[in-house]
Amino acid sequence: MTSLLSKIEEFVLQLFKDKLSQTFIYHNFNHTQRVVENSKFLAEQTHLNPKTQNLLMIAAWFHDTGYVESEIEHEAHSIQIAKTFLKKHEIPEEDIQEIENAIASTKPGVEPNSLIGKILKDADCSHFAEEDFKEISELLRQEWNLHGTTYSAQEWIDLNIEMLAEKHRFYTDYATIHWAPTKQKNLISLIEDRKKIKQKEKKDKAKAKYKAELKNNNPERSIQTLFRTTLRNHMKLSDIADTKANILLSVNAIIISLALANIIPKLDNPSNEHLLIPTLILICFSVAAIILSILSTRPNITSGEFTKEQVKNRDVNILFFGNFHKMDFDSYLWGVKEIMKDKDFVYEALVKDLYLLGKVLERKYRLLRLTYTIFMVGIIISVLSFFMAFSIT
Numbered sequence: 235m236t237s238l239l240s241k242i243e244e245f246v247l248q249l250f251k252d253k254l255s256q257t258f259i260y261h262n263f264n265h266t267q268r269v270v271e272n273s274k275f276l277a278e279q280t281h282l283n284p285k286t287q288n289l290l291m292i293a294a295w296f297h298d299t300g301y302v303e304s305e306i307e308h309e310a311h312s313i314q315i316a317k318t319f320l321k322k323h324e325i326p327e328e329d330i331q332e333i334e335n336a337i338a339s340t341k342p343g344v345e346p347n348s349l350i351g352k353i354l355k356d357a358d359c360s361h362f363a364e365e366d367f368k369e370i371s372e373l374l375r376q377e378w379n380l381h382g383t384t385y386s387a388q389e390w391i392d393l394n395i396e397m398l399a400e401k402h403r404f405y406t407d408y409a410t411i412h413w414a415p416t417k418q419k420n421l422i423s424l425i426e427d428r429k430k431i432k433q434k435e436k437k438d439k440a441k442a443k444y445k446a447e448l449k450n451n452n453p454e455r456s457i458q459t460l461f462r463t464t465l466r467n468h469m470k471l472s473d474i475a476d477t478k479a480n481i482l483l484s485v486n487a488i489i490i491s492l493a494l495a496n497i498i499p500k501l502d503n504p505s506n507e508h509l510l511i512p513t514l515i516l517i518c519f520s521v522a523a524i525i526l527s528i529l530s531t532r533p534n535i536t537s538g539e540f541t542k543e544q545v546k547n548r549d550v551n552i553l554f555f556g557n558f559h560k561m562d563f564d565s566y567l568w569g570v571k572e573i574m575k576d577k578d579f580v581y582e583a584l585v586k587d588l589y590l591l592g593k594v595l596e597r598k599y600r601l602l603r604l605t606y607t608i609f610m611v612g613i614i615i616s617v618l619s620f621f622m623a624f625s626i627t
Contacts, residue, residue, distance in 0.1 A: 238323060239288065242295045245319060253302035257380040260373040261301050261308075270294040272357035279408040280353065289329055290350040292316070293336035297354060305381060309341045342401070352405035356413075362398060363413035367420045388435075391428045395421065461584050468591045475598040479527040482605055486520040486527070493517055508626060512619035519612020523605050530601035545569045548579065553587040 250263045273294040277287045293316075300311025313334045320330050338344060339351035346352045361370040375390045385393065398421040404410045497513050538560035544550040545568075552558050552569045561569075573579050 239291055239295070241323075242292060242319070246295050246299060249299055249302055249315075258301055258305075258377060259380070260370075260377040261298050261305075266295065266298055268360070269297065269354070269357045272360040273353055276353045276357055276406055276408055280349070280406060282349070282353075286350060289332055290336065290353055292320070293333045293350060293354050294357065296333070297337045297340050297358065309338055313337050346405055356404050356406050356409040359402060359404075360409075360413065362402060362420065363404075363409070363416040365416070368423070388428070388431050391424055391431065395424050395428065398424070457581070461588070464588055465591075468588065468595060471595050472591075472598070475595065475602055476531055478602055479531045479598075479605070482523055482527040482602075482609060486523045486609065489520045490517055490524075493520075508623040512616055512623050515619050516612065516616035519608060519616065523609040523612065526601055526605035526608065530598045530605065540569065542568070545572050548582060551583065551586045551590055553583055554590060 246266060247263055250266075254262060270291060273290050274287070277290055282290065296312055296316035296319075298308065298312060299315045300308035300313075302315075303311040316333060316337065317330060320333070332348065332350065335348055336346070336351040336354045339346035339348070339355050340358050346355050361367055364370065371390075371394060375385055378385065398417060402417075404414055404417075493513060493516060536554075538558065540550040540552055540558060540561065545552065552566065552573070558566050558569070573583050
């Protein structure tokens with residue numbers, strides 16, 4: 235019988251190599267080997283006699299060979315392949331019948347009616363009680379996907395929970411005692427995974443709903459973006475104005491310094507009297523440009539105080555520091571809370587703040603334009619006057 239088992243192993247291996255599709259990534263020779271090994275282990279734990287154990291091994295080797303013909307009713311195809319092979323090797327009919335019954339018992343929903351049928355069914359489902367159950371189960375899911383039966387991760391977990399909790403049970407005493415606890419752990423792990431997936435889905439749905447509301451139904455976000463963008467533009471324009479004023483201050487300061495250091499000391503000489511008027515023109519225009527640059531960047535003095543009546547009447551902008559820097563914290567906090575009571579009041583305060591910033595910018599740019607004009611005119615007139623002074627001499 236040992237030689238027969240070796241021949242069966244070689245036959246099954248060759249059969250899978252020649253005829254089994256590569257899409258069977260779970261029901262392949264590796265799975266058959268695992269079922270054979272577990273069948274042998276359970277047979278030893280059950281103390282089967284040698285003959286019955288050999289019949290069990292034959293059934294284990296042939297139980298999934300039917301997949302080479304069809305995955306539908308593969309048990310019947312497996313029985314036919316085993317029957318044909320065993321008859322050629324003159325196995326007694328009653329033994330063949332017992333092997334056939336054992337193979338038939340591996341079909342889902344079929345209750346085994348013999349000891350080797352119970353052992354084979356437990357061995358076939360032994361992965362339910364293995365530590366790498368999820369990895370093995372994933373191979374089966376991918377195999378089914380390849381054959382057109384697609385399950386999502388959530389659906390597959392639900393299917394496995396249903397199988398482990400309701401449809402499957404172990405039949406041998408050893409599996410019931412030693413394998414069932416691990417199976418129970420795997421079931422608990424699946425339930426936890428399902429809970430996590432549902433929590434994540436709930437969270438994702440809530441997040442998507444919130445984003446949709448912000449995008450479609452809630453104008454608050456667009457309003458906030460409007461204020462934020464406008465304020466940022468105001469601040470950039472203010473920085474640009476201050477930079478331009480500083481440039482003018484620096485340039486004109488350099489001009490005056492050069493004039494004081496190099497030209498004015500030489501005006502005492504009668505031969506340089508013709509440079510007096512052009513030099514005075516240059517210095518006067520430079521001083522005017524400096525004064526206007528300073529005015530454009532000079533901050534206004536504010537009272538730094540407000541009254542409750544002003545806040546209630548919405549006559550003061552307490553978002554600007556110049557209107558509250560002398561107030562105590564409690565008074566300022568009261569004013570801010572008063573604004574926050576009414577959304578329209580909040581928007582009105584923001585609009586007022588932007589408006590006043592715009593007024594400040596208007597003043598800055600108006601003075602800057604005047605400063606640049608004076609600087610340009612001063613340079614032109616000064617250069618012309620120098621040319622005229624040199625031409626006269």
